[in-house]
Amino acid sequence: MTEIPQIPGSLPRDPEACLVVDHRAQVLAFNDTTQRWLRQHDHASGGGRPDTLLPVNLPALVRACLQQDRAIEDVESRLGDHTYLWLLVPDQAHQQVMIRGRDGTATLAALDEATRASRLYRLITENTTDLISRHAPDGSFIDASPASWRLLGYWPEELRGQRLDQVVLADSLDQHLEEARVRLRDTGYATLTVQMRRRDGELRWFETASRAIRETYTGAVIEVVSVSRDITARVNSEENNRRLAQVVEANTDLVLFVSRSGNISYMNPAARSALGVEGQSLPPLSAFFDASELQRMVSEGLPRANESGVWETETRLHIHGGGDTLPVSLVLLSHPAASGQPYYSLVARDMTERELREQEQRRHQEELAHTARLATLGELASGIAHEMNQPLATIVNYANASQRYLKQAGDNPDALARVQDGLKRITQHANHASEVIKRLRAFLRKGQKRTAAIDVNDVVTTSVRLCQWEADKHRVAIQCQLAPDRPSLTADPVLLEQVLINLIRNAIDANRERHAGQPSRITLITRHRATGEGQSEILIEVIDQGPGLDEEGLSQMFAPFYTRKQDGLGLGLSMSRSIVEGFGGYLEASPDDGGGLRLYCRFPVRLASATDTDD
Incomplete structure (x- = not known):
């Protein structure tokens, strides 16, 4: 093999890889940086040939560069775990092309990650029913999701720049804010429950999960992202469960007292009305549950309630005497008795309104899913390129072979049969590439769910x-x-x-x-x-x-x-x-x-x- 000379002059000291190729894309010379890159990929670089660093479609790029007399920028090539970006500059006088390359692995990876995170955050904030907000280290609002209007009565632009004490009650803020700041500083994650005042003066309880965003080099907290969920109904339900029996009677939640064997001893008026129970006789608990859900409550819920006092889940209750079901948020409470054997109560909240709300919001979900799929596609780009590269490279090989056999058709009777076989294989691999594209288009299709x-x-x-x-x-x-x-x-x-x-x-x-x-x-x-x-x-x-x-x-x-x-x-x-x-x-x-x-x-x-x- 003829040894390829290195580039003379100052280019050998260039920190970027430099190569010179002729109009047929044959490497004429290269510099020290190119040689160093080859040594890094000693086993994967095809025996140290500099052309293995370059894009696989280099001949087509060289022809386009010379024919159009223009530079071609940021052409990618992959070797091992590295991604290189190449610049092709034509030299018409010598019918040569100067190629300069830089290692873009870290830059591209960081760009992909930043794009994915930005898209994901935007999609979540625009479509969630919970309040997602961004805060400065002092707690003031930087931005908020559109749910702020429904939950607090403020539009996002009205909250920007406002202090927390504009919406959070002072007693609740003083009690929890310092503890949350310490947790965010030490662990980057904090949860707290606070009481907020809507614009109309109504007080609502919120459960807030917060994550700290840190400065890359110093680690200082520069921003806090929070998800706040209205838990007022749950707090009120827990308070009501501790009141006297007459308070339970007036409760709008479904309240049932049950034994471990599944017998119901009491149902409040709300439960009777919602579940269609009339008269003094009460059906067993199994009449309101699917067999699988009842078994899950017995095997999972009862032990957890006995251990911690409470077990929560979401399920559907059957209406007595009918085929309809009622979506509920269910709380199983375990109460210790003087005899030592616990007794239980079920508190169920009708979630029909939430289901109707979710059905209305599902018309926006396709946009969320489509953009999330784009982010996923960005992460899977290497795999997709790999899957497309194989059939395309095979097609090129068979096409080149078929051209050679066509030139021999006059002297070799078997040449046409080989051409026919090559065209058949080209068709097979082209169809494979088409199937890959169809799968991607199906995954990325945009429209209503x-x-x-x-x-x-x-x-x-x-x-x-x-x-x-x-x-x-x-x-x-x-x-x-x-x-x-x-x-x-x-x-x-x-x-x-x-x-x-x-x-x-x-x-x-x-x-x-x-x-x-x-x-x-x-x-x-x-x-x-x-x-x-x-x-x-x-x-x-x-x-x-x-x-x-x-x-x-x-x-x-x-x-x-x-x-x-x-x-x-x-x-x-x-x-x-x-x-x-x-x-x-x-x-x-x-x-x-x-x-x-x-x-x-x-x-x-x-x-x-x-x-x-x-x-």
């Missing part, structure tokens, strides 16, 4: 394809155990794909944390599970081999801003749970026997039989 009966196995398979390259990169094998009876449910397939992609990518990160540089496995399972009395549900499970979570982590993992990742916002699982609940399902987590984490989506089978489609 559409629900239909979908094949769960197909949605899982599509989601795995979009994450496959990232999994392969980190030596994570994705194993699918799909139900042979191909379960189906009514949902938006793109939104469900978005949830599964988030769960799979979280599992990949968990495996990387526990098995850095080592092979590991993620398991995806789809199946039916019987829940009793002829009822069943569809499960989609994602099981990782990561470090898992303790009890505190499991209880907080779906809360906004809770994350163990240094660069994470803690919003992915919260958004995913909202999407699953929007389809009437449940997103939950539990420790896996292998030490990792098991996340599963549960969909009652009654959803799968629905035939309605939202246009």
